[in-house]
Amino acid sequence: MTLAERCRADFPILERRINGNPLVYLDSAASSQKPRQVIDAVRRYYETTHANVHRSIHTLGEEATALLEASRDKVRAFIGAAEREEIIFTRGTTEAINLVAQAIGRTIKPGDEVVVTEMEHHSNLIPWQMLCRDRGAVLKAVPVIGDGFLDLEAFSRLLSSRTRVVAVAHVSNVLGTINPVGEIVKRSRAAGALVLVDGAQAVPHMPVNVEGLGADFYAFSGHKMLGPTGVGVLYGRRAVLETLEPAWGGGEMIKEVWIDHAQWNDLPWRFEPGTPPIAPIVGLGAAVEYLSGVGMEAVASHEQALCRLTLDLLAKNGDVTIYGPRNPEIKGAVVAFNVRGLHPHDVAHLLDQEGIAVRAGHHCAMPLMRRLGVVGTLRASFSVHTTPAEIEHLARSLSNLNLML
Amino acid sequence: MLYSSVISERFRHPRFFGDLVGADAVFEDVNPLCGDRVRIQLRLADGSIADARFKGDSCAICMASADLLAEMARGRAIRDALAWGPDDLLTRLQANIRPSRMNCVTLPLQVMKGALAAVRAAR
Numbered sequence: 348m349t350l351a352e353r354c355r356a357d358f359p360i361l362e363r364r365i366n367g368n369p370l371v372y373l374d375s376a377a378s379s380q381k382p383r384q385v386i387d388a389v390r391r392y393y394e395t396t397h398a399n400v401h402r403s404i405h406t407l408g409e410e411a412t413a414l415l416e417a418s419r420d421k422v423r424a425f426i427g428a429a430e431r432e433e434i435i436f437t438r439g440t441t442e443a444i445n446l447v448a449q450a451i452g453r454t455i456k457p458g459d460e461v462v463v464t465e466m467e468h469h470s471n472l473i474p475w476q477m478l479c480r481d482r483g484a485v486l487k488a489v490p491v492i493g494d495g496f497l498d499l500e501a502f503s504r505l506l507s508s509r510t511r512v513v514a515v516a517h518v519s520n521v522l523g524t525i526n527p528v529g530e531i532v533k534r535s536r537a538a539g540a541l542v543l544v545d546g547a548q549a550v551p552h553m554p555v556n557v558e559g560l561g562a563d564f565y566a567f568s569g570h571k572m573l574g575p576t577g578v579g580v581l582y583g584r585r586a587v588l589e590t591l592e593p594a595w596g597g598g599e600m601i602k603e604v605w606i607d608h609a610q611w612n613d614l615p616w617r618f619e620p621g622t623p624p625i626a627p628i629v630g631l632g633a634a635v636e637y638l639s640g641v642g643m644e645a646v647a648s649h650e651q652a653l654c655r656l657t658l659d660l661l662a663k664n665g666d667v668t669i670y671g672p673r674n675p676e677i678k679g680a681v682v683a684f685n686v687r688g689l690h691p692h693d694v695a696h697l698l699d700q701e702g703i704a705v706r707a708g709h710h711c712a713m714p715l716m717r718r719l720g721v722v723g724t725l726r727a728s729f730s731v732h733t734t735p736a737e738i739e740h741l742a743r744s745l746s747n748l749n750l751m752l
Numbered sequence: 753m754l755y756s757s758v759i760s761e762r763f764r765h766p767r768f769f770g771d772l773v774g775a776d777a778v779f780e781d782v783n784p785l786c787g788d789r790v791r792i793q794l795r796l797a798d799g800s801i802a803d804a805r806f807k808g809d810s811c812a813i814c815m816a817s818a819d820l821l822a823e824m825a826r827g828r829a830i831r832d833a834l835a836w837g838p839d840d841l842l843t844r845l846q847a848n849i850r851p852s853r854m855n856c857v858t859l860p861l862q863v864m865k866g867a868l869a870a871v872r873a874a875r
Contacts, residue, residue: 690811692786692856697754709787722787722809 350641350649354731357382357637361732368702371737376520376548376681376728377706378570381630385573388633389626399622401599415625418632419615425635426565427556428582432614435581435588436623440547441470443566443581444514446618447543448474449594451512457483460509462540464489464497464526465718466519469711471545475514484511491718495522495671499530506538513542517549517565518679521710521726522671523654525549525679532561541587547571551730552650552680554643563587569627573730574634578627581618588614597621641731650680653729653738657682660742667745670719681728683710686748691723694748701744703737755813756847758820763812768822772805779867783859785852788814792863794825796871801825801833804864811856813849817841818860830868836861 355361360380363370372380392414398407400415419434428434437443455461461475465488479486489502497515506513513535518525528544535542543564549555551572557565564587569578583591593600593611597620602610611617638646654675661667661684670683686694695707706726709716716723727741753760775793782789790808794801804822808814820841825833838858842849849857 690788690815692788692811692853693754693813696853700754708785713787716787722789 349734350645351732351734354382354641355734357384358732359383359386365702365704366700371701371703371740373727373729373733373737373741374704374706375551375730375733376571376726378576379551379573379730380732381575382573382634382637384637385575385630385633389575389630392626392629397625400625401616411625414629414632415623418628418635421632421635421639422580425639426550426580426582427558429558430585433582433585433588435583435615435618436628437566437579437581438577438624439570439579440545440566440568441474441579443564443579444471444543444545445474446581446594447564447566447583448478450591450618451541452478452482453592455479455482455484455511458509459484459511460487460505460507461485462487462489462502462505462510462513462535464515465491466495466497466522466524466712466715467514467516468520468545468547469713470547471514471516471543472714475512485509488714489515491522491715494673495519495524497524497526497531499527502531503534506534506540508539510535510538510540513540515542515544517544517546517555517560518552518681519671519712519715520548520681521683521712521715521724523548523678523681523683524672525553525677528560528562536561548679548681551638553647557582569631569634572631572634573637575624575627575630577624578631580631583618585614588618593617593620595620599623638731646731649731650729650733651675651678653733653735654678654680654682656735656738657727657741660738661745664742664745666749670721670724680730681726683724683726685721685724686745689748691725694725694745697748698741698744701740703741703744705741755816755849756845758844758846759812759816762816762819766806766815766819768805768819768826769807769815770805771807772803775805777867777871779863779870781859781863781866783810783814783855785855786811788856788859790814790818790860790863792818792822792860792867794864794867794871796830799831800827800829802827806860810859811853813845813847813853813856814859816845817857818863820844821860821864825864834865834868 550567565582570576600620691707772793777794780791788810795803806818
């Protein structure tokens, strides 16, 4: 039995029919579907355990706190962080990046520089734009060249003693390019810059070890890795986190408070003001367990095979243009493409009639769309439950498109 | 047929696509949903829209909506055109547009009104 065949029964939503056809969900890069194990963990939490965490001197509060902190330990192990204090729960990747931008922002001076790349999702671009605007800093972008790779020579030229932060996607949400984060970290560190990696498209699809990568910050979302919406993770290297003031204030992030000042709490709670999204965090813990059970090496090779099949089948269609690297071995679990003469939204609408869900549009990466010279693209993305038959169905439907519009 | 024969026909063979020589009202905007860009050019005379053309890289619905709007606008009083709402387009497009695609219908309308507002402000 293949990995997908084993996993499919775990996803209740796959029983749905869309416009009379079985659901073919090829939009996991936008948000993944949830296995029963995650749904059950959230339901069980609300039905048996819910209370506020950390300061409740009663059984439910203690149990809820234990569940939340257990999720922290699971996430720590899953991404290979050295210490649990380095795992900060946020509401998602976007909030994690904003947290870093605001915390670091306090130390940024006019003339300092931030380096991003042309392939960033808006969530790893706009927070830095806002930071640079507010602090009089300069934003620079590493160009995308060839089939969708970062121009590393240009990157080296952009780095200087003024560079304070380098913010880069681990895996492009459009091109699928797996960026050489280790090399980027090495060069950035030599220039004295901190590195934030947007891992939203990496953690759900391949083994990730943050210690090995060496980045100072690594952000990702629960909902793209089979977990609930409303929870994300910011990994921060302890030595760096300890130097930063909290981004936001509130309850839970303090030790002692007076009217005119306060003493901050220890890591990681210093960066977690307010009641956290407890149920989503519990669900994220279940998602991590699920993915660990399947094995991230197995997930990566399963999705690489799907990627190869998609690239092969789409290449046979003369009307289809593919964007991003053609070699699935250096690519994440997404394939972006366009169909000649048809707008991506019309194609997505047509595919929906067949029950096929794909993403269409700019994928929150407008500068990259401009670089590719397109308004938008279609994007098929995969998960543990995706089968080769579903990819063949997509390719067949794309061949019949013109008959339908 | 995915949308309607009106949309399909206007998408394949738009009648008012292109540049308008001597335009005195030009406006362009973007659909935040998809990044689609529509540009509408109008020639005005005596409180009326004498001629209209559109340009843009957009989906079939948006293209058909812009083409239909240009046709509707030609020869009409500015006051009338400013009063048009989404329903004026929807009935003529003869299509059931799902909520996620309504922006594709209304973007050309917003752009045309933007062009007229810009002219009014300039005067």
